[in-house]
Amino acid sequence: MAAGREGEGAQRPPRPDLLARLDAEVGRIEEQLRALAAAKNRVEGLLEAVVAITREVELPAVLHRIVTTAMDLVGARYGALGVLDESGEFLEQFIVVGLSEQERSALAEVGFPRGLGVLGHLIRHPEPLRVGDISSHPSSVGFPPGHPPMRTLLGVAVSVRGEIYGDLYLSERRDGQPFDVRDESILVALASAAGIAIESVRLFEQIRAGSELFQRRLLPTLPDMRPFAAAAVYRPAAEPHHVGGDWYDAVLLPDGAVAVVIGDVVGHDLHAAAAMASTRNMLRALLFTLRTPPSAVLAQLDRTLEAITDNPVTTTSLARIEPTGAAWRLHWSSAGHIPPLLITPGGRAEYLFAEPGLPLNVDSRQPRPDHTHPLPPDTTVVFFTDGLVEHPDHPIDESLNELAELATTYAALPLQDFVQALADHHPSDAHDDMAILALRTPR
Template structure:
């Protein structure tokens, strides 16, 4: 009898035990799901941070911050308002998520200046979650044509301890209001965004300073009359610091004009310093020597080899000399691309000739001289390879494109011609470029 009673009690406890076990398993499953979701959020945040830090231009960084924040929390709309110098109003407003029709409806509406709920975040730079924008005490309504927005998540972005702007997100795609998890992940993103903005601003300062430094190293062309002369330098499109391209033109005591174009290998301060020292040495040699261009380049090579550790350098040195009633081009090259000749009424052609070895390779190597008559109203264009190099195009194709471009714009004033070549060059812009053109009088 007692055995049967014990067996019955055990059977009655079994359902309770199973129920508790199911509950516990459910709780564990819920915790595992929460952990998996947290892991996904962290991974998404890390991916977003990496995406932001890859940008190297400030407008691209600001737009990327908005779109990555939208992706992190599944928001339909996003914006970033940049504060003005007073820190009280918005001077810039970057928007993402608007359809073409929504943009068209707001075409005549200026961007927000920081009133209403947006202004509340400016005055109180703490994370802000709003489930009903129209019901918020600071709400002043939306302008005509503005899409309907109900929810808002706002987070301030600080750069070097000062508020730079505010990140605004509206309308989760699932229709739910923003929650504390959304707030936490956007706050973390805003922290990384502040660092990314600061890095890009520093990069822009370095880039601007480097470009100014590069331009200061290049000469201002002297009065070349009776010749016309024009030059242009363009830094690389990529965020290199400084480059080694240079040009120069010198009126010589014997009545000739010396023209130089060159390119020191590298994109750093060492290349820029080598460019400056090479240009100055060459200037001194041009005034000291009354020899053909090949001999001047040979002496320059020997000097560089003896007293510098300069990188490999390509260059072309030319003299434009009187020849009866016209002129003669007398030139020699050290591994440089050929100059481009534009005769009146003719297609531009290259002055292909034995290029010789670059400087700092073998100073004993002989470099030949070349000559070509220059009739009146003839243009000679010297340039560096940054004008034509493109990884997806053969060099011959790029040279043909440049010759066609020069032919098309040959009648332009000389400064306009070099600008047209620099603006429409066939290269991919990965390298800096220099152009110097000389035109004989009519």
């Protein structure tokens, strides 16, 4: 009896069918977890991709980034973005990624697609398109010579403000599988973000162009400075909303001297631009009415600004290039501004470091120093704002040395080409606007 009771209390081994059902359920849960992890990775990748696209501030870079991002998200070997022309019927631009240099050269001879065949089908029917075999699609017209073999296609339209801007295409998954509904969903989501990014960068370019035009109209056209050569250049900041306070000016004075001014109002907004314009106009009036050294002109300007404006702090350098016998001399005073750069006839660069004085709108009671330096024939003097040399990752001395090397490299150029070269190859990070004014004494 005891033995019987002991046997009855023992656990029975699980049935094989129950184990099989448990294994199947565990497998199903594992598959769901893998699918959730893959979906999470795709969403995170999409978010990272959107952030990367919106960082670009030039339209060509945005379009190229859209293509490469789509390829990365889906794992495609080839990608392209076709931009429609004004008619909306053909492609006027085709950005392609994934081709070898040999393939690009071969296709360059026949030209990139304009929107015929399967690509044209997507233009006429802007719904997402998945094709397992391009050659069997009713709209297929084949590939031109030199085109790499492509079998699969995934395409979606890119809209900007409700209008079709172009089409995004992918071909050939790297794992050899056809594109699936998840690939289509991720590409549709990316195309939506791409439309916003394209619209943003177009607005960016409009604002930047408007800001630059506004700034340039505040700056003067240099007068005929003979016997001197003179040239100036202004470059706006990279940020579209920056309306800068940099300015330059040059004035032929009644006593035969030439007045040269460079300045920078603190700030990057309309208030800074307005302050720049008012300061420049006041200084011009003072130059024609006062027959005093540059330091006295700046002192009077500072007192006037303090009395009748609320302008921001401003740095500036005011110089007179005066005849002295058969040569010339530079007579200048600085209000907290970067020193001018002197390029001698032999090509040596030298900064005219001197006591700078306080910027304008700080303390008009403080004295302002004057400085002089001889200017032999064929000497170039370069006045510039700090936007030309400021870089957050480099000490200012390093940037000044780099600018001096640039100046000696291009010193033999005509003066307008010279200032353009300095603006093109500047050592700054372009976060600020920059102005350059150069004057060269006669030979």
